[in-house]
Amino acid sequence: MPDTRSYSISDLAAEFGVTTRTLRFYEEKGFLAPERRGRVRYFSAADRVRLRLILRGRRLGLSLEESAEIIDLYKAPEGGKRQLTALLDKLAERRAQLEKQAADLAATLADLADVEHACRAALADLNPARSR
Amino acid sequence: MPDTRSYSISDLAAEFGVTTRTLRFYEEKGFLAPERRGRVRYFSAADRVRLRLILRGRRLGLSLEESAEIIDLYKAPEGGKRQLTALLDKLAERRAQLEKQAADLAATLADLADVEHACRAALADLNPARSR
DNA sequence: ATCTGTATTGACGTTAACGTCAACGTCATT
DNA sequence: AATGACGTTGACGTTAACGTCAATACAGAT
Numbered sequence: 001m002p003d004t005r006s007y008s009i010s011d012l013a014a015e016f017g018v019t020t021r022t023l024r025f026y027e028e029k030g031f032l033a034p035e036r037r038g039r040v041r042y043f044s045a046a047d048r049v050r051l052r053l054i055l056r057g058r059r060l061g062l063s064l065e066e067s068a069e070i071i072d073l074y075k076a077p078e079g080g081k082r083q084l085t086a087l088l089d090k091l092a093e094r095r096a097q098l099e100k101q102a103a104d105l106a107a108t109l110a111d112l113a114d115v116e117h118a119c120r121a122a123l124a125d126l127n128p129a130r131s132r
Numbered sequence: 133m134p135d136t137r138s139y140s141i142s143d144l145a146a147e148f149g150v151t152t153r154t155l156r157f158y159e160e161k162g163f164l165a166p167e168r169r170g171r172v173r174y175f176s177a178a179d180r181v182r183l184r185l186i187l188r189g190r191r192l193g194l195s196l197e198e199s200a201e202i203i204d205l206y207k208a209p210e211g212g213k214r215q216l217t218a219l220l221d222k223l224a225e226r227r228a229q230l231e232k233q234a235a236d237l238a239a240t241l242a243d244l245a246d247v248e249h250a251c252r253a254a255l256a257d258l259n260p261a262r263s264r
Numbered sequence: 265a266t267c268t269g270t271a272t273t274g275a276c277g278t279t280a281a282c283g284t285c286a287a288c289g290t291c292a293t294t
Numbered sequence: 295a296a297t298g299a300c301g302t303t304g305a306c307g308t309t310a311a312c313g314t315c316a317a318t319a320c321a322g323a324t
Contacts, residue, residue: 022312040270059193060193076250094244101191108189112202140301153284
């Protein structure tokens with residue numbers, strides 16, 4: 001049984017902490033494509049996964065466009081040699097970008113750690129008795 | 133001798149791959165404060181470092197405001213116990229956010245790695261002779 | 265039948281982070 | 295004195311990613 005239940009727009013909005021406006025916007029831009037019965041939207045489990053991935057991309061600072069592009073890469077690779085090598089190129093590109101970002105992140109975290117140390121040291125100096 | 137030479141606006145723009153408009157904008161918003169002789173800007177080594185940090189934040193998807201806030205945390209911690217503990221709180225907050233981002237990043241990279249494997253497998257299937 | 269709650273579609277507003285002119289100054293060459 | 299190369303200040307334009315109404319539909323409970 002492939003998880004056949006569906007989610008209302010406000011269900012998803014509440015679960016992911018976004019507004020319904022956001023979800024409608026995502027559909028309007030083609031980033032989501034929930035089923036429509038009449039005018040009402042019904043989000044499937046697949047839609048839900050896709051939304052999760054979009055929001056993950058958003059937390060990384062990617063544009064919706066970029067997130068969608070990456071998510072599209074996740075689809076089972078198919079096509080001829082040309083297509084596959086092209087896909088590999090794209091993957092490498094993305095990987096390079098994300099790894100650079102990881103490096104930036106690590107550097108920033110290291111900087112913050114330095115400050116944290118200095119801060120604790122300053123605190124200890126303020127109150128030598130209860131230091132440590 | 134504390135590196136006393138200065139950089140013109142186009143020097144810095146070229147070095148960091150941004151436009152002069154960007155640097156003027158950053159100054160206008162208070163994210164940079166180069167020395168002014170007359171109307172002309174002279175960027176110091178410190179300004180250069182600050183710019184580097186701002187752009188690092190930008191690559192992480194932070195807003196300029198956020199980057200500036202983080203950079204301000206880097207200043208030698210001072211003040212009383214109140215101030216220092218407040219600073220520690222902010223540091224912890226930032227760290228939590230960045231660590232979540234690191235997790236998201238790792239997950240995305242893992243997903244990409246999966247696709248890459250599948251892709252290489254598909255390629256190998258296409259040409260079993262030169263498989264590897 | 266009316267009310268309540270959730271849904272819908274426009275349509276205009278907003279913010280951040282610049283881009284893109286236009287018009288002008290200044291200094292070193294030619 | 296004219297030509298570039300570089301600098302300046304407005305001021306308006308642009309794009310992404312929604313926010314914020316307003317007007318409307320529709321289904322279930324009272």
